[in-house]
Amino acid sequence: MSVRLITSAADRRLLDESRGTRAMTWIMAIMLFLTVLAAALGLGTLSAATLLDRQLAGRLTVQIVEPVEHSREAQTVAAMDALHRLPEVVKATEVGRAQLAELLRPWLGPDGADPDLPVPAMIDVDLGIGSDAAVARVTHAVMAAAPAARVDRHEAWMSPISRFMNLITWLAAGLVLLMAAATAAVVLLAARAGLETHRDTIEVLHMLGSTDVQVARLFQRRIALDTLFGGVLGTALAIGTVVLIGVQLTALGSDLLGGLDLSSRDWVLLGLFPIAFALLATVAARLAVLGVLRRNL
Amino acid sequence: MANIVQFENVGLRYGTGQETLSDVSFTLSTGSFYFLTGASGAGKTSLLKLLYLAQRPSRGLIRLFGEDAVTLPRKRLPGFRRRIGVVFQDFRLVPHLSAYDNIALPLRVSGVPESDVEAPVREMLAWVGLSDRVQAKPPTLSGGEQQRVAIARAVIGRPEILVADEPTGNVDPDMAERLLHLFDSLNRLGTTVVVATHDFHLLGRIPGAHMMRLDKGRLLDPTGSLRFPPVPLEDEA
Numbered sequence: 001m002s003v004r005l006i007t008s009a010a011d012r013r014l015l016d017e018s019r020g021t022r023a024m025t026w027i028m029a030i031m032l033f034l035t036v037l038a039a040a041l042g043l044g045t046l047s048a049a050t051l052l053d054r055q056l057a058g059r060l061t062v063q064i065v066e067p068v069e070h071s072r073e074a075q076t077v078a079a080m081d082a083l084h085r086l087p088e089v090v091k092a093t094e095v096g097r098a099q100l101a102e103l104l105r106p107w108l109g110p111d112g113a114d115p116d117l118p119v120p121a122m123i124d125v126d127l128g129i130g131s132d133a134a135v136a137r138v139t140h141a142v143m144a145a146a147p148a149a150r151v152d153r154h155e156a157w158m159s160p161i162s163r164f165m166n167l168i169t170w171l172a173a174g175l176v177l178l179m180a181a182a183t184a185a186v187v188l189l190a191a192r193a194g195l196e197t198h199r200d201t202i203e204v205l206h207m208l209g210s211t212d213v214q215v216a217r218l219f220q221r222r223i224a225l226d227t228l229f230g231g232v233l234g235t236a237l238a239i240g241t242v243v244l245i246g247v248q249l250t251a252l253g254s255d256l257l258g259g260l261d262l263s264s265r266d267w268v269l270l271g272l273f274p275i276a277f278a279l280l281a282t283v284a285a286r287l288a289v290l291g292v293l294r295r296n297l
Numbered sequence: 298m299a300n301i302v303q304f305e306n307v308g309l310r311y312g313t314g315q316e317t318l319s320d321v322s323f324t325l326s327t328g329s330f331y332f333l334t335g336a337s338g339a340g341k342t343s344l345l346k347l348l349y350l351a352q353r354p355s356r357g358l359i360r361l362f363g364e365d366a367v368t369l370p371r372k373r374l375p376g377f378r379r380r381i382g383v384v385f386q387d388f389r390l391v392p393h394l395s396a397y398d399n400i401a402l403p404l405r406v407s408g409v410p411e412s413d414v415e416a417p418v419r420e421m422l423a424w425v426g427l428s429d430r431v432q433a434k435p436p437t438l439s440g441g442e443q444q445r446v447a448i449a450r451a452v453i454g455r456p457e458i459l460v461a462d463e464p465t466g467n468v469d470p471d472m473a474e475r476l477l478h479l480f481d482s483l484n485r486l487g488t489t490v491v492v493a494t495h496d497f498h499l500l501g502r503i504p505g506a507h508m509m510r511l512d513k514g515r516l517l518d519p520t521g522s523l524r525f526p527p528v529p530l531e532d533e534a
Contacts, residue, residue, distance in 0.1 A: 013393075013398060014391070016392075016393040200389070201391050204390075204391055205402070205406065206375075206378070207349065207385075207389070208403045208406045208450075209375045209377075209379030209403070209406050209407065210375060210406045211375045294371070
């Protein structure tokens with residue numbers, strides 16, 4: 001199926017340009033603005049979720065929950081020794097008492113720094129590969145060295161956030177598809193209205209031997225250009241908005257929200273939306289016009 | 298001479314009303330000139346519509362260029378229509394296109410390169426006396442000028458059949474004669490011409506032309522040679 005966009009100047013004059021209000025351009029600008037925003041949100045959450053998964057996949061926290069201080073310290077040393085012997089462990093760092101007190105401050109206030117408070121010892125572990133088998137081996141070795149140890153995967157704590165981000169990504173993808181469907185529907189209505197407006201001209205063209213494809217080409221070209229111009233405008237505004245939101249997020253300094261970043265590939269993808277929608281509009285216009293014309297003699 | 302058009306027992310009914318055309322049978326020979334006459338409402342325009350494939354008959358057989366036009370697939374209609382030039386009674390010019398662009402339409406529809414469009418269009422404009430109205434748009438043209446543009450558009454593609462519905466209705470006698478001369482010239486080049494007209498004065502201008510007379514949807518004189526002067530029917534007089 002040919003979707004030729006370029007027609008001669010004479011062909012372009014065939015449809016009376018002054019009759020249309022060119023509302024299509026503005027409608028397409030709004031559609032593309034919303035679509036690109038949804039797509040940017042989806043790409044951002046996808047990148048954040050991927051980053052989070054990558055960061056958390058091999059991270060563990062070992063707690064030595066032992067109320068007797070010297071036993072806790074002995075088990076901590078034993079656990080550290082065991083961890084350092086394991087090839088899966090890239091890094092194992094004991095969290096210092098001062099740092100623990102800082103972490104407890106929101107809940108316990110300055111009492112968290114009380115040396116008599118039996119706070120579990122904590123070891124931050126980074127595994128090269130965060131597979132289930134590796135985690136199981138590490139857990140087994142730590143438990144053997146320190147019976148009071150408890151091993152927690154970071155992944156387990158953060159998985160609701162990761163799931164939420166994935167949900168947002170899918171929701172954004174759904175929105176993009178819905179907007180594409182709505183665009184096709186708008187084009188369909190516009191093409192039918194255009195056919196009605198230019199009914200006399202089309203009838204003359206048919207009587208002179210014009211084919212349905214020739215007539216469809218006139219409409220698809222006009223609708224494609226309206227979509228492209230409106231799309232470029234809407235996409236530019238949406239990209240400006242995304243950049244502005246990005247600046248605001250950076251200013252927040254949040255590690256989690258900092259992951260909502262778009263790669264250069266994502267920006268290129270967003271920039272391709274007007275072209276993709278123009279092609280979609282071209283095909284929708286062609287099918288709509290051919291569908292209507294086929295019902296006439 | 299071979300038949301370019303053949304109608305056999307053709308009937309045409311719009312909706313559920315009475316038949317507009319009934320049992321119409323005739324043949325048109327290639328390269329001949331025909332006048333189609335009849336009172337208003339006799340069915341001339343309907344017959345022409347069947348001829349230029351704007352309408353399919355309710356019954357009967359129509360053969361055009363040796364092929365069955367009744368069952369002709371829709372996708373083959375454009376090819377047939379390009380071989381037929383039509384002057385519509387209401388001109389049907391595209392109002393937002395200039396006289397030049399209106400006349401150029403059949404060539405452009407047929408895919409003639411733009412470089413080969415200008416010369417024949419200007420020649421036709423000169424022929425119909427509109428060289429000074431090249432860029433004029435139909436709403437700014439008089440009825441007669443619009444009719445001349447419509448005629449130029451119909452003949453520019455050198456059609457095999459030219460169908461004209463009251464082509465001289467809005468022009469003065471001099472211009473009517475010039476236009477008829479143009480039709481005659483085309484006819485001499487091999488185009489089969491069918492002119493529907495009320496104007497009995499025109500009939501004598503083309504020697505050797507045939508006349509078909511319609512009355513209440515029936516053809517009275519399918520292949521009659523033109524009589525001079527033709528005797529009008531009571532309701533045509």
